[in-house]
Amino acid sequence: MRSPFHLVEMSPWPVFCSVSVVCTVVGFVDWISGGSLCLLFCSVGLLVVVLFQWLRDIIRESNQGWHTSFVASNIRFGMVLFILSEVFFFLDFFWAFFSCSLVPGIEGGAVWPPVGVDSLDPFKIPLLNTAVLLGSGVSVTWAHHAVMVGNRMEALWGLMLTLFLGLYFSMLQGFEYFECSFTVADGVYGSLFYVMTGFHGVHVIMGSMILLVSLWRCFSYGFSSERHIGLEIGIWYWHFVDVVWICLFLCIYWWGGS
Template sequence: MKSQIKMSHRHPFHLVDPSPWPLVAAVGALSLTFGGVMFMHNFSGGGQLLSLGVVTILFVMGTWWRDIIREASFEGQHTSAVQEGLRMGMILFIVSEVMFFFAFFWAFFTSSLSPVFNIGGVWPPVGIEVISPWGLPLLNTVLLLSSGASVTWAHHAIVGGSKSEAEDALYLTLVFAVNFTSFQALEYFEAPFAISDGVYGSTFYMATGFHGFHVIIGTIFLSICAVRLYYQHFSRQHHFGFEAAAWYWHFVDVVWLILFLGIYWWGA
């Protein structure tokens, strides 16, 4: 038995235990997709199947994240080699997100640089009253850039071993994030056009709406990190969970800058 234990620790990698969550996540994603299509086409039971898919996905997110936190914080499975793999995975994920938003920017700039006769041959299209970039969009830019600075402050505080300072900086980041989402919702509520108002409305709401969705995901990510920081899950050398959240948040910052300059300012 002792020789088997020694053999199992001769490498620095983490061989994960069998887990039901990939299968449950696949079932949830299938229910979400089929339920969404059925609901949008008014099939009977579509709403229930869609709700089941959403609940299943949220449940898997919580339980799978819980297992990873346990492996990292209590089982010591996230060695340096494992963390390098996690870093590469997070980088590839962010690259995929860049490609995701690239498609929306491509649609917007293609439509704006060569406006067709159907929309009057001008940009913004005839009849569209655009949102001024110097109101809520500028305020949201200040909030998001400030949150990027405060999350960097929190990161440096963790590396420096100052838990209380890191908590203050992270809580400030969450305040900025919640205010950003609130002002974005207010902007949508008062917007003079809808997503159905031609190519301008569809490209505007798709780009800014998906960015807002990413802000919400990032806020949840940072909130989990705040709880883990409170329970002392992070150390000066071992805090990749927070590092990944900070990378994701900086990605959200950069995308918003492009949105503000390209869609709100130049596009208007």
């Protein structure tokens, strides 16, 4: 009798993905330190290729019937644990932010934001970004419900709208960085601001990639009302990104910047 569990075969993609991520970080640090973009571009290109190959294998496993109900429940549980680890990842930065802002050091004038730092107006681009990301949460939920009732066209429109809003959010975030009067080198405020918002931006890009794959699978009739776990975990991740941004907006832009 066939086992309901899937014994995954040996795959080179986790190792290649780890190497490409490390090279991407090294290339980014080299670029901001005045180096060339060659290593960064090559690393990002390798990462995209590895992710494409890895996702291709996962989709093939699903099409071959390996994602049984037992496997699907384990995938959901694994995604819950992954999101929980991401919660603690951002919790570390929020802890550092409140530790520095509630008891500001004398080197920054014993005030928060530190002396010489002109914080951003929370009711301009940050508020617009909040509306954009919350709107994307509504559109991705629309796509999820459309898949559940078997309405493929509405699911496609919902996913395309979500991807457009995610791209718009990333563009606004990049524009905000160019308009900032402070840099990552401007004390603890600049470091925490760019690290927290930058990591959130990376999560938005990763979530957009997951939803892009889901859009392609939905376009090629890869989802049904009963089997759409790839879209489901992508939506979970996107909602997590929404919640993190709300916390960033309230704590860093509004409370911490006033």
